[in-house]
Amino acid sequence: MKHVLIASLAMSVFALPALAADYSIMAPAAPGGGWDQTARTMQSALQTEKISGKVQVMNVPGAGGTIGIAQFASQQKGNPNQLMVGGYVMVGAILTNKSPVTLKDVTPIARLTGEYEVIVVPASSDIKTIADLTAKLKANPGAVSWGGGSAGGTDHITAGLIAKASGVDPTKINYIAFSGGGEALAAILGGQVTAGISSYGEFEGQIKAGALRVLGISSDKKVDGIDAPTLKEGGVDVVIQNWRMVAAAPGLTDEQKKAVSADIEKLAKSKTWQDNLKSKGWIDTYLAGPEFDAQLAKDIASTESILKDIGLVK
Incomplete structure (x- = not known):
């Protein structure tokens, strides 16, 4: 009977669900901006949906995110509990600031919004x-x-x-x-x-x-809920979209990256997140895995071309 009880207890321990990861999210900009808003919206959704037990947000402003990404890459290697918000702005800032640390030095997980x-x-x-x-x-x-x-x-x-x-x-x-x-x-x-x-x-x-x-x-057509003409309608032929992403620390194992990616996918598909997208006027541009890696490489190349074209990068 004693052996049966011990076996039963052991099975119940192994049957317990994995504890939700605690995360710290870096917004590599000052409070109040888009990255800060994204990080704090992630914080709220991760906790509300019980995807994560505890989530903290920290701000590291300066140089279009290049100060933040340098700190993140050097201090958080191998830490699966650290996340960083970034996006199109950071791609351009890395190029114009000639930053030695780039998105290749972290672990991009997913594009979230536009x-x-x-x-x-x-x-x-x-x-x-x-x-x-x-x-x-x-x-x-x-x-x-x-x-x-x-x-x-x-x-x-x-x-x-x-x-x-x-x-x-x-x-x-x-x-x-x-x-x-x-x-x-x-x-x-x-x-x-x-x-x-x-x-x-x-x-x-x-x-x-x-x-x-x-x-x-800067949309190609009018956006629902926004009472404004497009630049094209005003005679200026420009269409551009700002997108935001989340990255994990460098040096993660395949299993760690898989776990983080799974949490971010749950976040992106959650009701809390989707409700926030609607209320903030953010467009759901969720893209992950190899598809996101390929799109990111393409965006980096096109951004470099644009910056050269308008004289910001030689």
Whole structure:
């Protein structure tokens, strides 16, 4: 009887479900921006859906995420409990900052979301349309200042593409980079720059409150729930999307990567995450595995080409 009880206890121990992993997510930017929002939305969903027991978010701002990725790659090798948010902005920043640490030095897991860029001005601005803005740009490129995220990121690239599409030398644009969405927003609202440029989600509250006016959105067609013309409709032939991803630490075993990937897949398909995408206006662009690796390589190559084209990379 004693042996049967011991065997029964042993079986019950082995039958216990694996404990949910605790995660720490690095947002390699200041609080308030898109990466910070993504990390904190992940934190909430992972915990609400009980995919993870405890999730912490830490901010390491600077240089378009290249300071954060360098720290992440050097300090977290082999740690399966560490995640980092990144995206299109980081791809550009790595190139423009000539960062010795790249996405090859971490473990990309999945693309999560996408957002289109919007061009905004304060509600009090005399600029009413994207045509008004491009007219000023053509008259004096340096007199039009653009406030956005880090140098070489999606915002900077979009400003350069708008200039190019308007027949203006994109190397002449007066782009002012901010390390966080909060800083950029304050500068735009305070009239310190002519126009602001970022993903819709970072300006949504002020747009809905009537403090900012949207001149155009970088989608190929109108986006449900966003009352704004496309840049194309305003006569500027530019379509671009900012995407965000999550990466794990370098040096993981195949089993560790598989476990992290499984948790991220559960996150991406969860009701909490999907509800957050809708409320924030983020587009579900979930892509993982070899397909994501291939798409990431393609995006890095095309970004380098764009940056060279608009004079940000030689």
